[in-house]
Amino acid sequence: MDKQSLMQRNNIIRAAVMGANDGILSVSGIVLGVAGATSHTDTILLAGFAGMLAGTVSMAMGEYVSVSSQHDAQERVRREQMAALANDYDSEFTFVKEKYETAGISTQLAQQATQEMMAQDPLVTTVRERYNFTLDHELSAKGAAFASLVSFPVGSILPMVAISMTPTSLREITTFLAVIVALTLTGYASAVLNGANKTRASVRNVIAGVFTMAITFAIGSLFR
Numbered sequence: 001m002d003k004q005s006l007m008q009r010n011n012i013i014r015a016a017v018m019g020a021n022d023g024i025l026s027v028s029g030i031v032l033g034v035a036g037a038t039s040h041t042d043t044i045l046l047a048g049f050a051g052m053l054a055g056t057v058s059m060a061m062g063e064y065v066s067v068s069s070q071h072d073a074q075e076r077v078r079r080e081q082m083a084a085l086a087n088d089y090d091s092e093f094t095f096v097k098e099k100y101e102t103a104g105i106s107t108q109l110a111q112q113a114t115q116e117m118m119a120q121d122p123l124v125t126t127v128r129e130r131y132n133f134t135l136d137h138e139l140s141a142k143g144a145a146f147a148s149l150v151s152f153p154v155g156s157i158l159p160m161v162a163i164s165m166t167p168t169s170l171r172e173i174t175t176f177l178a179v180i181v182a183l184t185l186t187g188y189a190s191a192v193l194n195g196a197n198k199t200r201a202s203v204r205n206v207i208a209g210v211f212t213m214a215i216t217f218a219i220g221s222l223f224r
Contacts, residue, residue, distance in 0.1 A: 020152065021205065027156040031163050060145045060148045
């Protein structure tokens with residue numbers, strides 16, 4: 001698998017994991033908040049379903065807009081750097097060479113490396129060294145949006161199933177525990193994708209979920 005394909009796959013997986021995580025977190029807060037105010041199951045599920053629909057559209061559009069904005073920014077850099085190379089190639093060459101020298105490379109080796117890379121692709125070289133990203137490694141805005149479109153409602157189903165399929169006296173605690181388990185898994189998966197500390201990421205995710213559910217349930221209880 002080439003680097004571009006790997007980046008595309010990882011971006012779609014990231015969007016899917018975050019979509020599922022937000023679906024679990026958002027809808028669990030909604031259903032527990034409403035459950036704090038009423039024991040009417042249909043009302044709780046209606047609120048959860050409405051939150052699922054709104055969150056699905058919001059997440060999908062957010063992913064699309066975010067990745068598209070990144071594309072636009074990269075395209076602007078491409079145009080600016082092409083103009084810089086056309087108008088003052090020597091300054092761009094010097095910038096790259098001096099950056100290598102600052103990194104500890106000898107002047108002779110920095111000169112040779114810069115000459116070879118600039119001869120091969122001056123645009124890619126200068127964009128990479130000035131802006132720290134590689135051209136033509138663009139992520140799919142539609143792919144990320146679709147991943148969120150699917151994963152958010154999938155994540156949303158868990159708290160709604162948990163709160164509707166258990167006895168009234170147990171449904172809040174059952175939903176609470178089910179969401180904690182799910183958030184632990186999505187936090188762990190997110191850490192794997194990002195190369196972060198898995199325990200810390202999972203605990204942080206669970207704490208956010210506990211806080212969300214506790215606050216919404218407490219507020220809902222005020223209206224019982």
